[in-house]
Amino acid sequence: MALESKLKDNSTRMNKLYRFGMGLDMKNNSDGLVSRLFGNLxxxxxxxLFRILSVGPIPNHLAFILDGNRRYAKKWNLQEETGYxxxxxxxxPMLKYCYELGVTYVTIYAFSIDNFKRGPKEVQCLMGLMQEKIEGLLEEESxxxxxxxxxxxxxxxxxxxxxxxxxxEKVMKATANNNKKVLLICVAYTSTDEIVHAAQESCQRxxxxxREMKPGGGAHSFEISNESQEEEERRFIKLVDLEQCIYMGVxxxxxxxxxxAGETRLSNFLLWQTPTCLLYSPGVLFPEIGLRHLVWAVLNFQRAYSYVEKKKKQL
Incomplete structure (x- = not known):
C-alpha cells in the first residue's frame, strides 16, 4: 500500500507541475492570485530571454527522440506507464517553449516500428496512452x-x-487549416521504412x-531507340521523385x-533528413528535460550557423 501511495503521489505531483507550467490550473488554485502573478513573472x-536569443538565427525545425522514459520510471521506482x-x-512545456521562441516545425519520435517487438503488455499500454494523448490534442486548452x-x-x-x-486521422483533418505552427508526430515509423516506401511509391508513379506516355503499350512495347533523350530521361527515377514521396516531405x-539520456545514436530516425543537422545529446532523461536544454541547443546552433549554412551549399 505504501508503494502504491508513493506512485500515485509522484504521478499527481508531475501532473500538477505540467499543468502549472502550461498555465492550466491557475484559475482553480486556492492561491490563484499568487499563482497567476508568479506564472506571469x-x-x-x-x-x-527569447527576445535576446532572437537577435541571432532561430532554428526553423527541431526534432526530438524521447529517450529515457523507462529509465526514469526505474530511477524513481515508478511503473513504466507512469514514466511515459x-x-x-x-x-x-517543451513544445510551448519551441513555439514561443519562433520555431515553426517540431518533430517528435513517439513510436518506432521496432517498438512493436516489445512485450504485448507494454505495446498495449503505449497504444492506449497514445490514443488518450491524441484525443487530448483536440481539447480547447491544448x-x-x-x-x-x-x-x-x-x-x-x-x-x-x-x-x-x-x-x-481525426486530428489531422481537424487541424488541416491551421497554418501558424506544425507538429509532426512519428508513429509506426523508421527511416528505412520511409525510404523503402518512397522508392516503391516513386516506381509506381x-x-x-x-503508361500515359505510351497508351496501349505494355512493359515490353517501348521502342527505346526512337525515344528522344528527354523522353528517355523521364523514365528514370531522380532524387526529386524520391523526395516527393518521403513521409517527411511536408x-x-x-x-x-x-x-x-546522453545517447548519440539516431536509431533509424530521420536518416534521410539529417545530413547537416546538429545533434544535441543532453545527459538528462527525457522527463527531466527543461528550458535550459533548449536555450543551450539554440546557442550552439547560432554559434555553428555560418559553418552549417556553408556546408548546405556544398551539398
Missing part, C-alpha cells in the same frame, strides 16, 4: 489551439490499431507516367536533433 522572464506519462508532461498548430502523423499508419489510426529538414 516566469512567462515574462522567458519571453525576455512523465515524458508527456515534459514534452508539452497546445494545438494555443498556437494554431497543424498536426501531421508521420509513418506507416496502417500498422497502428484501428482506434489509434482513426484518432490520428513513374510506371503510371510511362516539412524542411531539421536544424537540431535532440536525443536525451
Amino acid at each position: 516566469v512567462s515574462s522572464m522567458r519571453k525576455f 506519462k512523465c515524458g508527456f508532461w515534459a514534452l508539452m 497546445i494545438v489551439h494555443q498556437f494554431g498548430v497543424r498536426v501531421h502523423f508521420i509513418g506507416n499508419l496502417k500498422l497502428l490499431p484501428e482506434s489509434v489510426k482513426v484518432g490520428a 513513374k510506371w503510371d507516367e510511362i 516539412a524542411p529538414d531539421p536544424d537540431i536533433l535532440f536525443r536525451t
Whole structure:
C-alpha cells in the first residue's frame, strides 16, 4: 500500500507541475492570485530571454527522440506507464517553449516500428496512452489551439490499431487549416521504412507516367531507340521523385536533433533528413528535460550557423 501511495503521489505531483507550467490550473488554485502573478513573472522572464536569443538565427525545425522514459520510471521506482506519462508532461512545456521562441516545425519520435517487438503488455499500454494523448490534442486548452498548430502523423499508419489510426486521422483533418505552427508526430515509423516506401511509391508513379506516355503499350512495347533523350530521361527515377514521396516531405529538414539520456545514436530516425543537422545529446532523461536544454541547443546552433549554412551549399 505504501508503494502504491508513493506512485500515485509522484504521478499527481508531475501532473500538477505540467499543468502549472502550461498555465492550466491557475484559475482553480486556492492561491490563484499568487499563482497567476508568479506564472506571469516566469512567462515574462522567458519571453525576455527569447527576445535576446532572437537577435541571432532561430532554428526553423527541431526534432526530438524521447529517450529515457523507462529509465526514469526505474530511477524513481515508478511503473513504466507512469514514466511515459512523465515524458508527456515534459514534452508539452517543451513544445510551448519551441513555439514561443519562433520555431515553426517540431518533430517528435513517439513510436518506432521496432517498438512493436516489445512485450504485448507494454505495446498495449503505449497504444492506449497514445490514443488518450491524441484525443487530448483536440481539447480547447491544448497546445494545438494555443498556437494554431497543424498536426501531421508521420509513418506507416496502417500498422497502428484501428482506434489509434482513426484518432490520428481525426486530428489531422481537424487541424488541416491551421497554418501558424506544425507538429509532426512519428508513429509506426523508421527511416528505412520511409525510404523503402518512397522508392516503391516513386516506381509506381513513374510506371503510371510511362503508361500515359505510351497508351496501349505494355512493359515490353517501348521502342527505346526512337525515344528522344528527354523522353528517355523521364523514365528514370531522380532524387526529386524520391523526395516527393518521403513521409517527411511536408516539412524542411531539421536544424537540431535532440536525443536525451546522453545517447548519440539516431536509431533509424530521420536518416534521410539529417545530413547537416546538429545533434544535441543532453545527459538528462527525457522527463527531466527543461528550458535550459533548449536555450543551450539554440546557442550552439547560432554559434555553428555560418559553418552549417556553408556546408548546405556544398551539398
